[in-house]
Amino acid sequence: MSIPRKTALALALPCALVAAAHAAADLPVHTLDNGSVRATVTDAIGGRLLSFALAGHSNFLKVDTAAGDASAAVDATADNVGWLGHEIWVGPQKExxxxxxxxxxxxxxxxxxxxxxxxxxxxxxxxxxDAVTLASPASPVNGLQLVKRYSLVPGKPHSLRLDVDAANVRKAQVAWDIWFNTRAHAATRVYVPVARRADVRQQAIEPKPDMQPLTWTLADGLFSLDAFPAGAGKPHRNGKILLQPAAGWMAGFHDRQVLVIQFAHQPRTAIHPDQGQVELYNDWQPDAPDKGLMEMEVHAPYEKLAPGRHMQASELWTLLPYDGPDTRRAHVAFLRAHAKELGLNGL
Structure with missing residues (x-):
């Protein structure tokens, strides 16, 4: 006997939700919650941040807890698994x-x-x-061991601090930077303070018939990727932008929340020439917006580490509620209204 299509869909949705919940349940989760914001962290799959949200709001991060097998063996032949969320890489990527x-x-x-x-x-x-500290294994690939600390911030009920220590565990010098990679939903509107056109570099995309490069706007000291509507038949856009920011912050707007990421501002000479201190990767699929991705990335200084030496980097995340229009003009006005309280320079 065949099952009617509507009935099949009704049955499939609960099954999919149960499967996703089961996958998430297989991950050990540490929750930080002060009543204003809630963050969840796992010590599995790279000690990553799985969620961050205002109370009563959805997860600002894009995450896929059913992307793979969290108990799978890890060695130097392992491929990437698209768990997403927030994780730490090291740069430069080409090395x-x-x-x-x-x-x-x-x-x-x-x-x-x-x-x-x-x-x-x-x-x-x-x-x-209000805090959890996690230590990675020593990596035979790049010679580093990472220690990550996620902590709620006293006196700042909407904030979360991310601290990373990287130690050289080899008997020879290594050279890397600490690379924060925050995955958000593809439609997230991100703003970065940028002083001039020369501080923007756009990476070429792999040419495909159905794909076009990103376009962007730099005005009033703020850089933003141009937004495009969803809908069938519109071009798939993809690409990466490398930025030298004019101040140490960026902000993303999505689903009635604003995530402000603050970091130590660096001169361009401190950042590896193949990277930008801020990098934005966006994959916008207008016929399937939920399948795309926005990455809000920050590089710390590129450093040479002698054996046993350490380097550190940190980010301060703050979430604010937002009920205004989804326009650049309204977003910029909101950021300027909150610039003093948050310490956002460059506005």
Missing amino acids: WWSHQDVNPARAGAPWPPDPYLSLARYKVEDKSA
Whole structure:
């Protein structure tokens, strides 16, 4: 007997939700909640941040807890798994597999990310109601061990602090930067303070018949990617922009929330020339907006580390409610109205 299509869809949706919930339940989760914001972190799959949201709001991050098997063995042959959320990479990307001998077949490859830092189980070093500290295994791919600390901020009930320490565990010098990669929904509107056109670099995309490059606006000291409507028949847009910001912050608007990410502003000379201090990757699929992606990325200074030496970097995240129009003009006005209280320079 065949099942009517509407009935089949009605049955399929609960099953899909149950499957997703089961996948999420397989991940150990540490929750930080002060009543104003709520964050969840897992010590599995690279010690990543899975969610961050205002009370009563949806997850600002894009995450897929059913992307793979969190208990799968991790070694130098592992491929990337699209768990998304927030994770830490190291830069420059072109050297990811250039300083290792554990997988000669990947020598010089720019992909995938280091599986020991992105996929492995981290050790819980410390945990309290408002903070969790996680330590990665020592990576034979890039010679680093990461310690991540996620903490709610006293006196700032809408904020979360992300601290990272990277230690050289090799007997020889290594050179890397700490790279924060925050995955958000494709329709997120992101603003970055940028002083001039020369501080914007656009990477070329792989030419495909159905894909067009991103376009952008730089006006009133703020950079933003242009927004395009959803709908069938509109072009797929994809690309990456490398930015030298004029101040240490960026802000993303999505689904009645604004995520402000603050970081230590660096001169361009401190950032590896192949990277930007801020990078925005956007994959916009107008016929399937939920399948796309926005990445809000920040690079710390590129440093040479002697054996046993450490480098650190941090971000301060703040979530604010937003009920205004989804326009550049309204977004910029909102940011200017909150610039003083948040300490947003460059506006």
